[in-house]
Amino acid sequence: MLVLSRKRDQQITIDEKVTITVLEVRGSQVRLGIEAPREMAVRRSGAVHSRRSKVQGSMAKSETRCPPAPTTAWTLEFEP
Template identity: 40%
Template sequence: MLVLTRRIGERVVIGDDVEVTVLDIKGDSIRIGIDAPRETRIQRAEIVDAVRSENAEAAHAGDGAEQALRSALSGRGDRSPDDAS
């Protein structure tokens, strides 16, 4: 990890097309501005982590539902098309 010290108005350039500018500092909080192409995804890490965690929980919870659906569908194979009603 690269650690830099910047003051308000100073910038950091990442690659050829991403620029981060320190906009304001208040106490232990800092406001930054990010100038990047529209196609560049910029997300807060805590949001990405929360979504990843929710997806993992949903996938785990879905394991039981998937098995129940498979069991229900496997029982349908014994019936003839005339019995489907």
């Protein structure tokens, strides 16, 4: 796993196709903007490991196709 530190308004680019922008950092929450090709699926995962079995059953429902613009913002919560 590659671990990077980014500040607000900084970006990470993956394979020159996906750009992730740190939109906001507030306490233990980070808002990310994700720009990806429409044909690329973006799925949420992370802080809900304890509910993983529930999520696996509904993973297809949470799949989202990203529009080229504007960016899609996700709020990820990190548990200490």
